[in-house]
């Protein structure tokens with residue numbers, strides 16, 4: 001019987017990205033990153049920290065240390081519910097919620113977000129449906145999410161509930177769509193283009209982050 005691969009927990013200096021903290025500090029909300037005093041108020045305030053693999057305080061410390069891969073692969077950034085409690089309570093005015101958004105964006109750009117974890121999959125499938133049809137159809141989003149995460153777990157635990165909701169008319173598999181999809185495509189392309197231009201302008205220092 002082959003033994004499972006051993007996960008290396010120790011991190012060496014070669015694992016660090018010396019530019020990571022700077023990259024995140026340059027993003028909107030990340031400006032005060034260097035001022036963290038590691039007081040832990042954010043972790044104590046966060047209603048979801050007990051479910052996170054790293055608490056918000058640790059994510060800030062790891063970001064500053066340059067542990068880019070560990071931070072971008074973490075579940076924490078996806079579990080953040082954007083409640084802003086940490087941001088309100090932080091004594092150093094660090095916009096932790098915005099930093100979580102910045103980290104999520106980086107994880108998507110680098111394509112290293114946890115691929116079978118429900119939250120990023122749900123947001124991706126929701127966006128794809130809206131992008132294609134102008135509307136999301138909740139039944140379809142759930143099915144796509146189930147197929148791309150853990151279909152067996154859904155079959156075992158959620159299938160009966162889904163059928164019950166469908167019978168009661170509270171969950172529909174009907175495809176919903178808007179009429180002028182072409183206009184939506186043009187708007188989304190425009191937004192994407194504007195975001196790219198803003199990013200380029202920030203990188204070249206033409207506008208402040």
Ligand code: SF4
Nearest residue numbers: 036037039040042090
């Ligand atoms: S509350 Fe603010 S200063 Fe304290 S650990 Fe969290 S980010 Fe750092």
Ligand code: SF4
Nearest residue numbers: 046080081083084086
């Ligand atoms: S914004 Fe996110 S990290 Fe901050 S307290 Fe709320 S859930 Fe936790």
